[in-house]
Amino acid sequence: MNGEIIFRKDEISADDFTKQIYKNSKLDYSKFYKMDLLSKFAFLGTEILKAHSKKITEYGDDEIALLFSNSVSSADTDIKFQKSYLEEGSPSPSLFVYTLPNILIGEIAIRNKWFGENLFTIFPKFDSDFFANYCNILLSKNTEACLCGWINILDENVDVFLFFVEKTEVNRINSPLNSEALSILYKK
Amino acid sequence: MTSLKEDLKKQIIEQLNLEDVQVSDIQDDAPLFGGGLGLDSIDALELIVLLEKHYGIKITNPEKGKDVFYSINSMAEYITSPKG
């Protein structure tokens, strides 16, 4: 979080990384275990941001825009869904509903009851220009703040970066962003 | 019948990814939906998959699932009863 490591993955634990973060963050949200990895990481990242910055929860229910992006879309879940009908006998509905990358936006919106603007884009790599431009555009319309994220998950590769943009914090938008700046370490 | 119900509980926990839920947490007669397990409409569809995968029973209309999946008891009842 903001360049400081707040939690490190325990390699020995029976729980996977997302479960470790979930428990460490003392969250209680029954829908969590139904989510795919994209949604889990997006959800956890948002919860950690909210814990760190209480003012996020003070915004009106349609004032926060959700702007997310990645390069692999929902490939991680797509592979699992395809396996369900090719190898496991039957297409799995609970996997299919996660075979769209924008579902993670839905999960964040549901959790927080946020009715604001949504956008999911796919880029070859994190595009700070696009985020900077588009946040400014939305902030000049009906939006008061933007919750943004790059959530790229495929197999063991986890590259997750979230940031919160408000009207007063203009400087933060323009800085070149790097993936280590958030609380979640990624492992190859 | 008891081991069928035991099996059902294990299968449900596995099929629906019910983390931190033990077989002993699921009561035979407790409603599966609207109760403590937090199951939703997608879980109901997964139970249809479960019935076919483990018991070869096909439900072609998800509305029928509401009665069948009411509880472990109703599921066991449906599995063991003769079908037309």
Next chain:
Amino acid sequence: MKIFIGAENIISPLGSSIKENFSKLKDNVSGIKVFNNAGFKKEDIYLSKIPISPVGKYGFLLDTCLKDIQKNIPPELFTSPKTILILSTTKGDIEKTLVGTIENSAGALQNKFSLKRFPIIVSNGCASGVIAINTTANLIRAGIYDNAIIVGCDVISDFVLYGFQSLFAISDEPCKPFDKNRKGITLGEGCAAVVLSNTNSIFKEPPIEYIEGTSSNDANHISGPSRTGEGLVRTVKNTLALADMNEKEIDFISAHGTGTIYNDDMESMAFGRLGLNHVPLNSLKGYFGHTLGAAGVIETAVCLQSMRNNILIKSLGFENQGTPKQLNIIFENIKQEIRTVLKTASGFGGCNASLILKKI
């Protein structure tokens, strides 16, 4: 800043040009047919499929559609750094590969058409097309680009068909949006493009004006819409407010109308709450099927044609009132002056989006 929209094109089972497509729509001809051994259990399934080989279909559709666009706008626009291509898609060329397919398709387009910028890819479920158009308009209004080509494309695949079958969402007859006896969606495929610009002179045929557009999440369920249509209500209200318009000014609504109980019920609730249930309304999914990421662009292209020709197209598949709130569903083609159109879309992930078009 005024934004102009035009140069629309559609490739679908109804035809490989906008003229062919609109002609079939006027004749109320559907692209939906039954296909044998199509589903997971090799059963017969109604689909709206383009009769060419599935191998390379996705790339072929994109190329063909954009080549036609090239003929209708000044050629130097394609290679200008102030032009951006936006691709709206849910699964890309999924039959080819699961990893990197969308990115690869976009890269291929950049090479083929010598685009200065890598395309922006919008992937927001079934609302992608409308969201892509709105995103583009915002970028042009901010001065980042002058012109944009928005192309929407999705193809039918086992992946998607089996998935919807697992949700029991596929109708066993051609879909009947808003009808009392509707049983679900019919999957479709297609590719469509529209051009947006801050200059009306780039268009061969006079463009329409894009007024405004927004999106809003239902915050309810990832695959089921809000029963009260909350997200759809909010996006339409926001779009009208930003456009400085009220709902009485809307002449026609091009709704999402998929043919599922939940979606169509939700739309009726939303349009009821917005005071729009008397406005002539249709869904085009009875003609094209549900084309997912292409839907918003295909259906917006049809809106433009309707406006140019002053013809409201019959909402195919609708026979009897079947939603909690009554809607003014277009029962047969109507010839009338159409000045202002509201296009809406809703999709998995609780996405809802709307945009307003107006004749100049």
